[in-house]
Amino acid sequence: MTIRLKAIVRRITCSLLISVLILYLQGCADLKEINNIIIVTATGLDLNDEGKVEATVQLFLPQAAASGSSGSQSASQTIQSSVLSGSGDTISEAINNIEKHVSRQLFRGHDRAIIIGRRMAEKRIKDVLDYCMRFREIRQRTNLFVTNDPVPKILEYQPFLEKNSGELLSKYVRKDGNLSVTLKDAVVMNTNAGHSFILPMISIEAAGAQGEKKTMEITRSALFSKNRMVGTISHDLTYGQLILTHRFWQTVYSLKLSPDPGQIGINIQNVKADVHAVIRHGHWLIMANVTGDGIIFENTTRWNMLNSDTIWRVERAVNRKIAANIKDSVRESQKMKSDVFDFYPTFFRKYPEECLKVEKNWNDFYPSIDVQVKSHFSVIHSGIKQ
Amino acid sequence: MLNWLRKNKRIDHSSSKNNTKYNDIKRLARRLSENERIIRQVYAKSSDVVIKHLTLGKAPQIRALLIYIAGTADVAQIDENVLKPLYLLKEGPSDLASIKNTLSIPDIKEIGSFDTVYQEVSNGHPVLFIDRLPQALSLGISKWSTRQVEESSTEFVIRGAKEGFIESLETNTSLVRKRIRTPRLKIERMEIGRYTHTPMIISYIDGLCDPDLVREIVLRVRRISEDGIYDSGMIQEYIQDVSWSPFPTVFSTERPDTFCGALVEGRAGILVDGSPHAIVLPSTFFMFFSSPEDYYSGFIIGTAIRILRTFYMMIALLGPSIYVAVTTFHQELIPTTLLISITQAHEQVPFPTVVEALIMEITFEALREAGIRLPRAVGPTISIVGALVIGQAAIQASLVSPLMVIVVSITAIASFMIPHYEASNTVRLLRFPIMILASTFGLLGIIFSFIVLLIHLSSLRSFGVPYLEPLAPFKKASIIDTLVRGPLWTMKRRPHFTGSTWNRRRTGH
Amino acid sequence: MIMAHKEIISASQTYIILYLGIVSTGILTIPMPLYRYAQQNMWVSLLLGSFIGYLMVLLISFFRKYFPEKNMGEIIIQLLGKTLGHVSLFLILCFFAFEEIYILKEYQLYISDVFYQFTSPFIIIGFMILVCAYAVKNGIEVIARCAQLILPFILFVCFGIFFLLLPDIQFQNLFPVLEKGLIPPLKGSVLPMVWYSEFFWMTFCLGSLTETPKKIIKSGFLCVTAITVTILLTFIADLGILGLYTGLTLYPISLAERYIQVGTFVERTSAFFMSIWVLGVFIKLAFLSFIIIRNSGKLLHMTEERLLILPIFIICFWISLRIFNSTASLFQTGNFLIVVAMSCSNIAFPALFFLVACLRLKINKKMVLKK
Structure with a gap:
């Protein structure tokens, strides 16, 4: 009896397996043959004059590159990327409209940069963040940028060192004291009480002297508050924000020590900020303790850099400069009511109850916070010359 | 087990009366002529069977018979140690013991029935019949043609014994x-x-x-x-x-x-x-993936080589599948620059990636199989042609992308890293279904085939011992000799299937 | 195959199965709902919830001690009598079947949501069911061995994610501690508690164990602690990377994991981690379906339980294609139902059995004393 039943079960299993195998061909649904995709290396989003979203994508052209590398020697001169635009009421519609024009499926897993036009940033930045976080192909490491220039122009820009502007931007932000904000950073900052975050602004600088090439660089930083872009601060002042949010890497300052006509070039690195929140008699105060190292790169003054008095003077000058920079940048941001320094979480960690009271109107409360900066820089090297 | 029994129970239809003469368990007769008649009947139409009449002794002459198969018995020894002493006998022997003493051969057996006679003759032992004795003597002086002990042709080592088993x-x-x-x-x-x-x-x-x-x-x-x-x-x-x-x-x-x-x-x-x-x-599974050399070179090198081998075994099994899955389903996994060069290379290729991979893999397997059977003289020629066909020419004709050739050759190298030939065949075979799964289902397909393999491997047993023994079920004592090769003095216990007897390898330590 | 033998597994093997089961679904589904309750104190909830794990281990050893060589299915019938025992076993199995379907859906929706947008659920679930059926056919020993082989992979996923994210984790996101008191984390601890209560499943293979109750407790406590540590690490990764955003995304660990970047080589690795994660889900489903099939065989007094594999899996397959067909329904209704089902089958019923067993034992003792 059981043997017979077993045989029946076996037969049923076999037929089921075969039918599953046939149905299994459905599995191909997600197949993206490499000849059928086109790699998007950067995306631009802006609003056009009618108030519609205009999306621009920078595409990598495999065929141009293939012929370029095997045929002519001047591979660097063949243009490997192309730019396409489309518009729609929403970002997804705009992207979909682009997709309608091309024979291949847009593949956005290698998107390196999302460039947001000024108008988009001022009005509909929320759409950008929502779309990018929702769409599974876009990575959270993608860098965000704001630009005053027309977005297609940025994407069309042919850099002279990299393959395309997307790659250029992703490498560029990792350098020096540049502000680098990834999609995740922006979104996480945006969840704080102030709903404010900061993005780097890029623009193409016209060629200066003859023979020089056009460059694309970060010029200012855009501040956002409550899903709107509220203003910009200069590149220098951004250092203040970077230092207080522990993201500063290194940069070079030049100092002038008053009586002497010469100057000192000093490299600032290993900067650490210790940020404390204090509420004293209803007075909200941020106390920042900044420490760091300095390396002297250049000295045209008459002083000897091995003299501890000179070093002390240099250190004092650096301290003053950094402290002033931080204070200035906080003040700027307070003017725009954009808490890009993450002061709310800092206070919340220490004074949760007080913070919850002002959480609702934090942006109005934010300008009233005072900042005290103590900076202690020490010069650790002065080069291999006296 | 029952199934197995049923399958192998073959009924022998040929065992008719015709066969009985070959399985004669009758005892030998006293008369030599009677024995000779039966034996001649049995060995009819066997030209290589030598039946030699002898007369022993001078005074009472006794007839004797020596039977052997030409080529299996040592003729020189027969001459020296059997015929010579027998001819030199003064008087005909009366019993077997005296003959045994005469012959200077250590291995002499007395046999009494015909089937043993046939057996001994087949084993290359000359059989000596003596008239009036119901027994015969089997003389253990067989000499089969064998080859010399040589180095094993499939399991090479650099360090270690060069001897291999032979056919004898x-x-x-x-x-x-x-x-x-x-x-x-x-x-x-x-x-x-x-x-x-x-x-x-x-x-x-x-x-x-x-x-x-x-x-x-x-x-x-x-x-x-x-x-x-x-x-x-x-x-x-x-x-x-x-x-x-x-x-x-x-x-x-x-x-x-x-x-x-x-x-x-x-x-x-x-x-x-x-x-x-x-x-x-x-x-067990890990026997197939270890080489004797692991134990002869130091344990650090041994471990490193084992880890390398395990890694390449995974490549041999999954290499092309992962390539197919990643390039057709998960392009985001590839670094951008690499993806760009892959797209460029693939632009001219007319086939989908999986077809490309299958073509290349099958071609390679064919080359490998052909390589085994190639006559020595044409070997190098064919391998050059093969290399050109699956390498250079295929790329230039845009049949396959260069990256695919790299993947296939790495897989090929990897499959040769498995020390045991049969295990490497298994890996070669399993590669294909996994590749097909990968091409329709991406990494998930690979993982599912991996799961099926895991279940299958865990359910296997070899003579009652779980196939993946020290790993699953986990045995702490012998895990040191699986994916890694621990120092010899740490392997204190024998694998557990030895029962409780003598489980410890050595005292001390 | 030398001799037909009883299936024997060790306690640590079962604990590995449970570890894989709890961790693999726990790291994916707990954080989002838990964050809503406890915010950055979700780790407190986890620690509170882990107590039920320790209790469960004690319970397991209790049943092991007083009902040696018996599975929970047999114990239930012995404790509650034939009718009542069968009814409650049937109820428990129904809950288990629902849990199985829920896990299947959870797996399928995650896979379709994040990776295979266009592949039909039929295929995704079908494949999983096929491999589970194959595993169940081969028995608990094989499932346990697979679990042992899979363990390093899952450990690699959990710890790999944590250590690769370590440079980006902002530990200050974990503070302030308990700013609203102990109530919110306490409320939230229901969720991890439900996950830890899966230890009850182990009682259904007590008969195959060889260890003494003491050893079961020891390795069990170790297992609970290991689970807590593993999930804790992923919580820290979630909070440290995403902060407040943890509560806004469906699969925080998946989102955090997408942020991994080491050099320019190890980046965008989520497909890789996902496929390894599937291994853990497979073990959980295979174990659960093994329990369901083994015990429904008992319920129907069948000697050859393997015959049930086909019908039960087909039913599960059919139902799982019908219900919770959107993430919304899974996270809204499904989450609530699963908490109810799990706390019934894994907490309420065991507590009941424990009480009955205690009473019985006391009565027996008195009887013995009287005699």
Whole structure:
């Protein structure tokens, strides 16, 4: 009896397996043959004059590159990327409209940069963040940028060192004291009480002297508050924000020590900020303790850099400069009511109850916070010359 | 097990009366002429059987008969040690003992029935009949043509013994005896094959090997009712636990040192006459992925090589599949620059990636298979053509992308890194279904085929021992000798299937 | 195959199965709902919830001690009598089947959501069911061995994610501690508690264990602690990377994991981690379906339970294609139902059995004393 039943079960299993195998061909649904995709290396989003979203994508052209590398020697001169635009009421519609024009499926897993036009940033930045976080192909490491220039122009820009502007931007932000904000950073900052975050602004600088090439660089930083872009601060002042949010890497300052006509070039690195929140008699105060190292790169003054008095003077000058920079940048941001320094979480960690009271109107409360900066820089090297 | 029994129960239709004359268990007659008549009848139409009449002694002349098969008996020895002493006899011998004393041969057996006569003659032993005696003497002076002990052709090592088993069972057992010099080494002899009567031995070390294991092996070997056994591979197929598995569950080796190592671990071995491949039982998964050299070079190097080997085994199994899955489903996994060069290379290729991969893999397998059977003289020519066909020309004709050639060649190298030939065949075979799954389902397909493999491997047993033994089920004591090769002094325990007897390898430490 | 033998597994093997089961679904589904309750104190909830794990281990050893060589299915019938025992076993099995379907859906929706947008659920679930059926056919021993082999992979995923994210984790996101008191984390601890209560499943293979109750407790406590540590690490990764955003995304660990970047080589690795994660889910489903099939065989007094594999899996397959067909329904209704089902089958019923067993034992003792 059981043997017979077993045989029946076996037969049923076999037929089921075969039918599953046939149905299994459905599995191909997600197949993206490499000849059928086109790699998007950067995306631009802006609003056009009618108030519609205009999306621009920078595409990598495999065929141009293939012929370029095997045929002519001047591979660097063949243009490997192309730019396409489309518009729609929403970002997804705009992207979909682009997709309608091309024979291949847009593949956005290698998107390196999302460039947001000024108008988009001022009005509909929320759409950008929502779309990018929702769409599974876009990575959270993608860098965000704001630009005053027309977005297609940025994407069309042919850099002279990299393959395309997307790659250029992703490498560029990792350098020096540049502000680098990834999609995740922006979104996480945006969840704080102030709903404010900061993005780097890029623009193409016209060629200066003859023979020089056009460059694309970060010029200012855009501040956002409550899903709107509220203003910009200069590149220098951004250092203040970077230092207080522990993201500063290194940069070079030049100092002038008053009586002497010469100057000192000093490299600032290993900067650490210790940020404390204090509420004293209803007075909200941020106390920042900044420490760091300095390396002297250049000295045209008459002083000897091995003299501890000179070093002390240099250190004092650096301290003053950094402290002033931080204070200035906080003040700027307070003017725009954009808490890009993450002061709310800092206070919340220490004074949760007080913070919850002002959480609702934090942006109005934010300008009233005072900042005290103590900076202690020490010069650790002065080069291999006296 | 029941299934297995049913399958192998073949009914012998040929055992009619015609056969009875060959299985005559009748006792020998006293009269020599009667014996000669029967033997001539049995060995009719056998031109290589030599039947030689002798007369022994001068005074009472006694007739005698010597039978042997030309080419199996040592003619020089017959001449020197049998014929000469017999001719020199003064008087005809009256009993066997006196003849035995006359002949200067150590291995003389008295036999009394016809079937033993046939057996002895087939084994190359000349048989001496004496008139008026109902017994014959089998003289152990066989001489089969064998080759010299040479280096094993499939299992090379740099460091370690260069000897390999050969086709002669006697030489092979002597190679084993040479390495294990203890009376505990048991060598049980059996004969299998209804017509071939192939001698085989089951070898184990008394006290280390589980007696149940030996009993089970004997039981399973007895059940084989094949007409002829020509290689241990045939026995292997009959005695393994699960026949429906691509994985070999019986380990075979050509190296005496591997064989002896296994015996000392408490396993049992089978050697078959005419086959240079010995079988080791029970065999576990990791035996197939370790080389004797791991133990001879230091444990740091041994471990490093094992890790490398494991890694490349995974590549041999999954390499092309991962390539297919990643380039057709998960392009985001590839670094951007690499993806760009892949797209460029693939732009001119007319096939989907999976077809490309299958073409290349099958071509390579064909080349490899052809390479085994190539006559030596044309080998290099063909390999150059092959390299050109699957390499240079295919790329230039835009049939395949250069990256695919790299993947296929890495896979090929990886499959040669598996020390055991049968295991490497398994890996080669399994590659194809996984590739197809990967092409329709991406990484998820690979993972599902991986799961199926895991379940299958965990369900396998070799003579009752779980196939993945020290890893799953986890055995802390012997895990040191699997994916890594720990220092020899840390391997204190034998694998657990040795039972409780003599479990510790050494005292001290 | 030398001799037909009883299936024997060790306690540590079962604990590995449970570890894989709890961790693999726990790291994916707990954080989002838990964050809503406890915010950055979700780790407190986890620690509170882990107590039920320790209790469960004690319970397991209790049943092991007083009902040696018996599975929970047999114990239930012995404790509650034939009718009541069968009814409650049936109820428990129904809950288990629902849990199985829920896990299947959870797996399928995650896979379709994040990776295979266009592949039909039929295929995704079908494949999983096929491999589970194959595993169940081979028995608990094979499932346990697979679990042992899979363990390093899952450990690699959990710890790999944590250590690769370590440079980006902002530990200050974990503070302030308990700013609203102990109530919110306490409320939230229901969720991890439900996950830890899966230890009850182990009682259904008590008969195959060889260890003494003492050893079961020891390795069990170790297992609970290991689970807590593993999930804790992923919580820290979630909070440290995403902060407040943890509560806004469906699969925080998946989102955090997408942020991994080491050099320019190890980046965008989520497909890789996902496929390894599937291994853990497979073990959980295979174990659960093994329990369901083994015990429904008992319920129907069948000697050959393997015959049930086909019908039960087909039913599960059919139902799982019908219900919770959107993430919304899974996270809204499904989450609530699963908490109810799990707390019934894994907490309420065991507590009941424990009480009955205690009473019985006391009565028996008195009887013995009287005699």
